[in-house]
Amino acid sequence: xxxIKVDHTKCVGCxxxxxxxxxxxxxTALNPKKARIRVLKENNRFFPVISGPSTQAACxxxxxxxxxxxxxxxxxxxxxxxxxxxxxxxxxxxxxVQCDFCGIDAPGPACVKWCPTGALxxxxxxxxx
Amino acid sequence: xxxWTGKILRVNLSEEKVFVEDLKPEEHLDVLGGRxxxxxxxxxxxxxxxxxxxxxxxxxxxxxxxxxxxxNSGSVCAVVTKSALTKTIVSASSKLYFGAELKAxxxxxxxxxxxxxxxxYLDIRDDQVEILPADFLEGQxxxxxxxxxxxxxxxxxxxxxxxxxxxxxxxxxxxxLACLVTDGILVADSGGIGAVFGSKNLKAIAVRGTxxxxxxxxxxxxxxxxxxxxxxxxxxxLSSLSSFSSYFVYDNLISKKVIPSLYFSKPxxxxxxxxxxxxxxxxxRGCFACPIACFxxxxxxxxxxxxxxxxxLGPLCGFEDPALIKKAYHRxxxxxxxxxxxGAFIASLMRLNEMxxxxxxxxxxxFGEESSxxxxxxxLGQGKxxxxxxxxxxxxxxxxxxxAQNFIGVRGKTIPFNLNYCPVLALNAITHSWPTSSFDIFAxxxxxxxxxxxxxxxxxxxxxxxALESLGVCAFLxxxxxxxxxxxxxxxxxxxxxxxxxLLGVGETTLKIEHExxxxxxxxxxxxxxxxxxxxxxxxxxxxxxxxxxxxx
Numbered sequence: 001x002x003x004i005k006v007d008h009t010k011c012v013g014c015x016x017x018x019x020x021x022x023x024x025x026x027x028t029a030l031n032p033k034k035a036r037i038r039v040l041k042e043n044n045r046f047f048p049v050i051s052g053p054s055t056q057a058a059c060x061x062x063x064x065x066x067x068x069x070x071x072x073x074x075x076x077x078x079x080x081x082x083x084x085x086x087x088x089x090x091x092x093x094x095x096x097v098q099c100d101f102c103g104i105d106a107p108g109p110a111c112v113k114w115c116p117t118g119a120l121x122x123x124x125x126x127x128x129x
Numbered sequence: 130x131x132x133w134t135g136k137i138l139r140v141n142l143s144e145e146k147v148f149v150e151d152l153k154p155e156e157h158l159d160v161l162g163g164r165x166x167x168x169x170x171x172x173x174x175x176x177x178x179x180x181x182x183x184x185x186x187x188x189x190x191x192x193x194x195x196x197x198x199x200x201n202s203g204s205v206c207a208v209v210t211k212s213a214l215t216k217t218i219v220s221a222s223s224k225l226y227f228g229a230e231l232k233a234x235x236x237x238x239x240x241x242x243x244x245x246x247x248x249x250y251l252d253i254r255d256d257q258v259e260i261l262p263a264d265f266l267e268g269q270x271x272x273x274x275x276x277x278x279x280x281x282x283x284x285x286x287x288x289x290x291x292x293x294x295x296x297x298x299x300x301x302x303x304x305x306l307a308c309l310v311t312d313g314i315l316v317a318d319s320g321g322i323g324a325v326f327g328s329k330n331l332k333a334i335a336v337r338g339t340x341x342x343x344x345x346x347x348x349x350x351x352x353x354x355x356x357x358x359x360x361x362x363x364x365x366x367l368s369s370l371s372s373f374s375s376y377f378v379y380d381n382l383i384s385k386k387v388i389p390s391l392y393f394s395k396p397x398x399x400x401x402x403x404x405x406x407x408x409x410x411x412x413x414r415g416c417f418a419c420p421i422a423c424f425x426x427x428x429x430x431x432x433x434x435x436x437x438x439x440x441x442l443g444p445l446c447g448f449e450d451p452a453l454i455k456k457a458y459h460r461x462x463x464x465x466x467x468x469x470x471x472g473a474f475i476a477s478l479m480r481l482n483e484m485x486x487x488x489x490x491x492x493x494x495x496f497g498e499e500s501s502x503x504x505x506x507x508x509l510g511q512g513k514x515x516x517x518x519x520x521x522x523x524x525x526x527x528x529x530x531x532x533a534q535n536f537i538g539v540r541g542k543t544i545p546f547n548l549n550y551c552p553v554l555a556l557n558a559i560t561h562s563w564p565t566s567s568f569d570i571f572a573x574x575x576x577x578x579x580x581x582x583x584x585x586x587x588x589x590x591x592x593x594x595x596a597l598e599s600l601g602v603c604a605f606l607x608x609x610x611x612x613x614x615x616x617x618x619x620x621x622x623x624x625x626x627x628x629x630x631x632l633l634g635v636g637e638t639t640l641k642i643e644h645e646x647x648x649x650x651x652x653x654x655x656x657x658x659x660x661x662x663x664x665x666x667x668x669x670x671x672x673x674x675x676x677x678x679x680x681x682x
Contacts, residue, residue, distance in 0.1 A: 041289060045412075116414075
């Protein structure tokens with residue numbers, strides 16, 4: 001199986017991934033607020049966060065995440081994929097939006113294809129299912 | 130028509146009322162949007178002779194048809210008003226995410242008029258627009274202002290996606306040096322606008338939009354963006370802009386002696402090269418939908434100054450250390466004072482001190498001396514009486530001691546380059562609608578045009594820049610972007626089938642509106658002065674050739 005690998009050191013915050021995602025899913029419109037990937041800026045660094053598949057159980061490994069000098073207690077990074085505190089909602093309908101990977105072949109996940117800096121890439125990981 | 134939302138917000142601060150007005154883009158195709166439409170609205174609603182800090186002056190913020198659509202480098206929102214610094218019309222380019230967010234909130238632009246009774250900030254969340262009290266933001270620096278406005282939101286994601294355009298304490302005190310800052314980045318050319326915000330008691334504009342942006346032909350638009358990204362990445366000039374930010378012309382300018390030092394007393398001869406400067410860059414930052422990503426950040430994530438700010442805060446004041454200059458730049462951004470003007474102000478004081486014409490007891494800074502330099506930046510940023518009582522801007526500092534002829538600049542704005550060595554920069558600085566130190570013209574002009582071609586090059590550059598900013602696209606694209614790709618995008622977004630000539634015509638019309646505004650505003654005395662200070666043989670001839678090309682008298 002494949003997954004999207006995020007290298008935050010390469011992200012410059014241009015938000016092409018957000019546009020690519022929303023353009024690919026809405027086709028005739030653009031709306032970064034309906035994208036399934038959003039760029040989080042913290043401590044002057046940029047972190048693309050993907051609204052991935054929901055987890056099956058409540059989070060029982062809640063640990064504080066330390067980035068730079070800041071400790072995150074908002075579950076910011078995980079929340080996008082969290083079934084209990086899902087955060088990427090369609091602003092009109094309120095329904096949660098989720099990454100559907102837009103297929104692996106061309107055109108591939110639109111965000112990966114469009115990322116101009118190489119912060120997003122595809123990686124093959126072993127499947128255990 | 131797609132590309133425009135067809136709505137503008139009129140904010141009357143005196144009555145504390147907000148109106149939504151219809152905008153018919155068909156009626157404004159001569160100027161498209163952005164900078165052009167901003168100038169058109171300002172010229173039609175404001176008397177050019179108005180006092181910049183008076184109640185009658187207005188601020189027009191306008192996006193172009195390509196702003197926020199995802200078109201390459203389409204992030205520009207023009208902030209048009211009559212500047213307190215130059216007393217001319219000025220159109221600053223707010224980049225990053227502000228313009229895109231305003232478009233997503235459903236508005237093409239804002240017209241801000243009147244004056245609030247007490248400090249306020251404007252809060253735009255789609256259809257919900259409020260004028261809110263900003264007492265809690267009084268005296269706060271630009272970073273704290275952004276943070277405090279964002280902390281009013283419960284949801285951390287929503288808070289982060291609120292885009293704030295604000296002034297610092299200097300703007301509240303109406304200093305002509307005050308500028309605008311958005312998300313830690315200086316709004317280009319905004320020196321003189323901060324004071325206008327302050328005069329209206331407007332501390333900040335916060336916006337968040339969640340609406341769809343629709344296209345005429347989405348499929349071909351997606352295709353054209355991919356082509357545009359490819360074009361940009363393969364273009365040599367834009368690639369070097371991407372790698373070296375505005376410093377891509379640094380070595381050239383040094384070798385041509387265009388970079389001055391010690392308040393224009395001699396050309397800058399650095400002991401170290403570009404490598405020592407670039408060693409301080411850790412990461413890059415890009416605006417909305419811009420693959421160029423030309424902002425440089427240091428290790429701490431603070432933005433590194435652009436070339437003109439680097440010169441003004443560095444060599445002009447006798448400093449070379451990039452880390453020190455970056456620190457000074459960061460202080461300027463926090464206070465919301467224009468780094469170029471601040472550097473020139475301090476360098477002027479240093480020069481005056483050397484000439485021994487400063488009164489006793491006043492600040493007596495020395496070139497290259499650190500402690501008084503930082504002390505002065507703080508004093509200017511906080512508008513301390515000892516310094517602001519002396520003079521509020523660079524030109525009045527020189528006038529105050531009777532050496533007005535020593536001021537280097539146009540209409541009160543310092544141009545931090547030795548114009549004598551570069552006719553293209555000189556002609557552009559003097560003839561542009563507002564004095565500007567756009568060093569990118571150096572790259573646009575292919576570095577060394579023949580002297581007789583200079584007026585045509587300058588006109589071409591100004592027209593292209595104005596046309597791009599009217600489209601809502603960053604002017605840096607004029608260095609290597611393909612106009613036909615932008616026209617293709619314009620067609621895909623709006624359905625307009627234009628050719629290059631018509632697009633450049635928009636630039637020409639924009640400059641004409643701005644020129645007429647400045648003519649009526651009067652007070653162009655210093656423009657003539659500067660041409661006498663430029664010791665380029667035959668410069669008068671270039672000037673008249675330029676005016677002939679434009680068809681202006």
